[in-house]
Amino acid sequence: MILGAIEAGGTKFVCGIGNENGEVIERISIPTTTPEETMRHVVDYFKEKKVDALGVGSFGPVDLNVSSPTYGYITSTPKEHWNQYNLVGELKKHFHVPIGFDTDVNAAALGESLWGAAKGLDSCLYMTVGTGIGVGAVSEGKLVHGMLHPEMGHILVRRHDEDHFTGSCPFHGDCLEGMASGPAIEARWGKKGVELASDIEVWELEAYYLAQALVNYILVLSPKRIVIGGGVMKQEHLFPLVRKGVVQLLNGYIQHENVLDQIDKYIVPPDLGDNAGLCGALALARQAYTIKKKS
C-alpha cells in the first residue's frame, strides 16, 4: 500500500510517502505561503506517486464534521490567507482516493498509538508544547472529536502565587497556552526558552502549569499513556518535574500503578522523532483507506 501524508503546519507543509506500517519512504518540505502557491507544490509532489490514500494532519481550527458543508476546511485561523480555506476540497479535485483529515495533534496521537510511544494501547494523549499548546486524544481506539474537536491547550489553570505574567493567549489571557507555550515563556522571562535552559525557576514554573493540565486530562479522560512533544519539551529536565507535579497533585487519588510506581513510563516523550507529524498523517491515510474498503 502506498500512502501519502501531509503534515500541514503554519510555517511549512511536510509531504511524504509511506506505507501501512508507518514507514516513511521519502519526504519534502514546502513553505506555507498562500494556499494557491503551497497547494500547487503539494499537488505536483503527489501527482506522480500513485497513492492509495492520503492523510492530512492540519493546523487548526478545522472542520471535521463530515456532514458539514465546510468539512475539510481550515476555519477561523488568524493565519493570513488560510481563513476558511477548503483544504480537503482542493485535494479532492486532483486525487480520487480516500482522504483522511484531522488536527495535527489528533494525527500525532493516532501515529503514536499505532507505531510509537503508545503502541498497543487503545487510549493515549499526545500533547505538543510549542508555539501553541495542542492535545490530541485516542480513546477506546478512536480519535476523540465531539462537537468540533477538543481544544485542551486552552483549559484554565490555577495561577502560581508569585507569577504576575498576564498571559499570552489572545482569547483567554492566562489559560494553559497563555501561561506555558513557547511564546508565553519568552514574554514572561524576556528570553527564548532555549536561552533559559539552566534557569531552574523557569522550568519549575513551566512544570507547575503543565502538571495541572495533565492532571485535568487524567481525571477527565483517563488516558493509558501521555506523550508530550514540541519545541519546549526539548528541555528534557521538564519531564521529571512534570511527573513529580502530577503525582503530587493527584495525591494518591488515582490508585493505578501507572501513577503510583511507573510515572516515568506513563508520561513520556514521542517515539516517532522527526517523523511524528508525517507518521500521524500516514495513520490518517491508513484509517481512511480501511474505512473506505469496509464501506
Ligand code: ADP
Ligand atoms: P511549532 O509549535 O511552531 O510547530 P515547535 O514545536 O518547535 O514549533 O515550538 C516552537 C516553540 O518552542 C518556540 O516558542 C521556541 O522558543 C520553543 N523552543 C524550541 N526549541 C526549544 C528548546 N530547545 N528549549 C526551549 N524552548 C524551545
Ligand code: ZN
Ligand atoms: Zn487560550
